[in-house]
Amino acid sequence: MKLISRTEEIILVTVYKLGKKAYGVAISDHIAQKTGLNWKFGSIYSPLGRLVENGYLRAIEGEPTPERGGRRKIYYEPTESGIKALKEIQKVNSAVWIDMPGFETEK
Amino acid sequence: MINKKTTYPGVPVIAERILKLFSDDLENTKSGDFEEEYNENIKLYGVKKAKLLYRRQILKSIPAAAGQSIYRSLIMFKNYLRIAYRNFANNKVFSSINILGLSIGMAVCLVIIQYVVREMSYDKFHENGKNIFRLRTDSITDGKLTDSGADCVAAAGKAVFEDFPEVLDYVKLSRTSAGGIFAHKERKLEFREERVYFATSSMFNIFSFEMLLGDAEKALSEPNNILISRSIAEKYFKEDNDPIGKSLSFNGVLDYSVMGVFEDIPDESHMKFDILTSFPTMLRYGDWVENSWAYTTFYTYLLLKDGTDPVDLEIRINESIKSQVEEIRKEWGFKPVLKLQHLQDIHLRSNHVREIEQNGDFRLVYFMLIIAFFVLGIAWINYINLSTARSLTRAKEVGVRKVMGAFRYQLIKQFLTEFMLLNLIAAAISIMIMQIALPYFNAFTDMHISFTLWLSASFWAGFILLILTGGLLSGFYPAIFLSSFRPISILKGKLINSVKGRGLRKGLVGFQFASSVLLIICTLTVQQQLRYLQKKDLGIDVEQTLILKGATVSADRSRETYVKRVETFKNELQKNPSVISTSISNFVPSEDVWLILGARKVTDTVERQKEYHIMRVDHDFFDLYDMEMISGRAFSKDFQSDERAVIVNETALDHLGFSDPESALDQEIIMKNNEFKIIGVVKNYNQESLKEAFEPTLFYLTDLIRGRCAIKLNTGNISETISYIKNTWDNYYPGNPFDYFFLDENYHALYDSERQFGKMFGLFALFAIIIACLGLFGLSYFTTIQRIKEIGIRKVLGASEMSLVRLLTRELTVIIAVSNIIAWPAAGFLMVKWLQEFAFRINLSWKVFFTGFAVTFIIAMITVGYQSLRAALSNPVNSLRHE
Known part of the structure; x- marks a missing residue:
């Protein structure tokens, strides 16, 4: 399988977790909530674009809303190969981490 | 679907616009994210903080967005390159004219830049x-x-x-x-x-x-x-x-x-x-x-x-x-x-007397830069003209791309890419041309330009900048023009009106002609002046004269032995039948006279003293150079008193304040506190280069000279005579190297830099004209193709071939006439400036201006006439069959 970048991985996971509600603001908020990483929109668009291009995500246009200045939301949703990729990433990750010795606890 | 934007009050739109500059694919939908967050933040923190956060969000998004758009444009770029390649390969006339013209133009530019850089770099290496x-x-x-x-x-x-x-x-x-x-x-x-x-x-x-x-x-x-x-x-x-x-x-x-x-x-x-x-x-x-x-x-x-x-x-x-x-x-x-x-x-x-060495001239540097500009400019204009003239061929492609969703700026980008590619190919070829042609160029112009700029980073930066800016400037108009077509009218098969852009094309062709005329006039005038410099009667005879550089190592400790040795040396030389006469003087004609002394009439006060060039000569001087005395006599051995005599030239006569040559005879002048009697007036001759006017000069007699020994030879066996002279020299002046030159060559050498300039100018002007002709050829080629149906119909309706040729060339005649009228005063102005350098110069002749017109006219008529004639002679059946 093709390994995707760490950034792409985080975004792919987030999109999956958000289910039907994954769009720009939501993704960015979720990542900020869970990890404390304050990613700007600019930096999530590129990986999102790449994920779409590689067929892991598909983009669906939503309804325009007034608070967006009349512009549509773009919702993202994992495709089948996206879900497959997620499974493999999980497998690889846990395989890598499983025999990780614990850190020595500091006092 | 809500199309109208219901912008909440106070969205700082400008920041968003900036972001869009960096990003191609930031569609409306996505940037809605920014606005949504902004509105959220207003609720949370108030408008002020929200604006701040919004701006920060936008600014920090720029790097990633820009990176993405570069990545995307690279993919498109590959497509542009492929299309560019297909276009070049498809239309060989178009691409070869452009590449050939551009690469010649750039090669000329490179040579000139090299020359200019060298001229400008004088004395720049001193730390202080x-x-x-x-x-x-x-x-x-x-x-x-x-x-x-x-x-x-x-x-x-x-x-x-x-x-x-x-x-x-x-x-x-x-x-x-x-x-x-x-x-x-x-x-x-x-x-x-x-x-x-x-x-x-x-x-x-x-x-x-x-x-x-x-x-x-x-x-x-x-x-x-x-x-x-x-x-x-x-x-x-x-x-x-x-x-x-x-x-x-x-x-x-x-x-x-x-x-x-x-x-x-x-x-x-x-x-x-x-x-x-x-x-x-x-x-x-x-x-x-x-x-x-x-x-x-x-x-x-x-x-x-x-x-x-x-x-x-x-x-x-x-x-x-x-x-x-x-x-x-x-x-x-x-x-x-x-x-x-x-x-x-x-x-x-700096152009003063007694400069350490012959200096350069910033005017020549500017002249060269002007040529570089013209040559390259003409090549770029070719691109503009050809690509707009053949717009019909690209129109379908533009239409299809637009239908497929291409934005106009993408099309502009595509055309610019194509032109840049053309420029880069030309640049690479021009460097090759330079490498191959430079030795020939140096041999032709007798210069020593070596392509040392290879090593300098600033040169590459400059060269690339030149290509980019020039390329952008000249590529921009065609790109805008080509991308402006409306897909509906193109794809419906409606004929694009090729009138559009014709005014500009006419103007640009006019510019090309004007610069060609200018260059022709300048080249011819420079050549005429150079010929004049070499042909002008100097007032003296300089043929067949060998000049020995004087003996400075001498065994003579007294004046008597020194003078005696000189005498016997001269006599010994005279024994050879090939030697007509010999003369020793401190300077020979063609040399700068740096010995300058003040002198005046005895009757004048010291305030009236002026400075004179001083020539110290012997008895044979005036005879050897065949100088004309307009009154009095030359120095003669028959007059013992000639030790205290002086001969003046016409200018000196004037400076001393004598009204006519006869009245000056036997008058006394004071020089270096000694009195001298004027015994003769010699006609002015050109001692120095024809750039200088006649200098006031005094000649006096002395036998203690170590300067130059002139030997007049007849047309015998020169090399045998020279070896005879060398032997005699070695006998009389052992320890002195035998160095000599020929007088006419020395005069010739005075104009080396002018000749170089003339040759460079002529060569580059020729290139400029060739490039302009290439462009004209291409332009008429494409326009006649476009008018082929019109020609067919006219022919069917009974137009004669000659009237068709006249129709097709009429416009050009007007352009040539107008561009000549513009170029003439400019050329006249430049050449008057250049000629001012010379004290002795030709007058600008109307013939040169007429030649400029005739040459451009004939060349243009041949190039365009050929195309027109071919079109006029073709069988209308071929062009009209498909209608």
Whole structure:
């Protein structure tokens, strides 16, 4: 399988977790909530674009809303190969981490 | 679907626009995210903070967005390149005309840039460069500028250095009697060295010439020391690596000790010297070399403190020397005025008498830059014209791309990419052309341009910048033009109106013609002037004259033996039947007369004294050069009194204040406190190059001359005669190298730089015209193709072939006429400027202007006429069959 970048991985996971509600603001908020990483929109668009291009995500246009200045939301949703990729990433990750010795606890 | 934007109050739209600049694919939908967050933040933190956060969000998004859009555009770029390649391959006329024209244009540009860079780089290598000034002297007599020398009076340098604290250091150089024959006695090596100067001790502190061995300052402060260049050291001392302390004999009378070796002086220095003799050595000529305010020929350079205002300093210097100036005026009749001149202005902007060497001329540099601009400009114009003229062929592609969703800016980008690619290919070819053609070019123009700019990063930066800006400028219009087509009308098969853009095309073709006419007129005028320089009657006979450089090493210790040796040497030469006559003088025609003295009528006061060029000659001088006496007689051995006689030329006659040649005879003049009687007036002749007017010149007789020996030969076996002369020379003047030149060649050499300029100009003008013709050929090719149906219909309706040709060429005739009218005054102006350089010059002739018109007209008619004729002769069936 093709390994995707760490950034792409985080975004792919987030999109999956958000289910039907994954769009720009939501993704960015979720990542900020869970990890404390304050990613700007600019930096999530590129990986999102790449994920779409590689067929892991598909983009669906939503309804325009007034608070967006009349512009549509773009919702993202994992495709089948996206879900497959997620499974493999999980497998690889846990395989890598499983025999990780614990850190020595500091006092 | 809500189309209208319901923007909440206060969205800072500008920030969003900035972001869009960096990102292609930031569609409306996505940037909605920004606005949504903004509105959320208003609720949370209030408007002010929200705006701040919004801006921050946008700004920080830029890098990632830009990265993405570069990534995307690379994918498109690959497609653009492929299409570009297909287009080039598809239309070979179009692409070869463009590439050929551009690469020739760029190659010409490269050569010119190389030339210009070299001219501009003179004296730039000195660390103190910007603070070094040359102090030179103007002489004012009777309120008029009578002499404007590159050199300075002897005492000025030191005085200025001592009186003004902002003058940190000074150096004084003199060439007077510094050159001569240097010999290594043990090795029996003797050579005539001419680039020799006396120099004071600060020479190497002020200038950044590189010392290899020895302490320059110490060496130059004691008498009889010399510093030599690396090549001189190799010449005299060969494998001996340590010449320090060894001695070289000078003119057989003095021994100089070598106290240092310096690196050879770079070409880009306005002064080049091989040997420096310590200035105290010069004191043996008298202490005037230190403290005279009247004798010039001392090149003086000052090192000023940072930030000194040279204009102000110059005024204060002249203020401070008032008393000395007054003394000089009383005694000599002229007032010396000191002038400051920036070191780095000397090579291109200084044209005084007694310059150290022939300087360049910034006007020529500008002329060259103008040509470079024209040549490259013409090539770029070809692209504009050809690509807009054949827009019909690209129109379908534009239509399809637009239908498929291409934005206009993407199309512009595509066309620009294509043009840039064309430029890059041309640039690569131009460098190859340069590499191959440079040796031929150097041989043709007798220049030594080498492509050294390879190594300089700033050159590459400049070259790329040039291609980019020029490319963008000339590629932009076609790109805008081509991308403007409306897909509906194109794809419906509606004929695109090719009238659009025709006005601009006409203008640009007009520009090409105007510049071609300008270049033709300039080239022809320059050639005419050069021919005139070589053909003009100098007033003297310079053919078949061999000039020996004088003997400076002499065994004669007394005047009698010296004179006797000269006499017997001349007689010995005369014995050879090929030798017609011989004459010795301090200067021969074609040389700069640097010996200048003040003189006046006996009856005049000292205030009326003027300066005259002094020629010291022997009895045979006037006869040998076949000079015409307009009154009186030449020097003669029959008159013992000729020792105190002087012959003047017409200009001197005028300066002395005599009304006609007859009345001057037997009048007395005072020169150097001695009285001389005028015995003859000689017709003016061109002693120096035709750039200079006739100088007032006095000739007097002396037998103690060591300058030049002229030998008039008949057309016998030249090489045999020369070997006879050499043998005689070696017998009479052992220890002196046998150096000679031919007088006519020396005259010829005076115009070397003009000839180079003429050749370069002519060559580049030719290229410019060729490129313009290429463009015209292409343009008429495409326009006739587009009008082929019109021609067919006209023919069917009965138009004759001639009337069709006339129809197709009429427009061009008008363009050529208009561009000639524009180019003529410009060319006239430039050429009048250039001709002003020469005291003797041709008048601009109407024939040249007419030739400019005729040449462009004929060439244009041939190129366009051929296409038109072909179109007119073709069978209308072929062009109309498909309708």
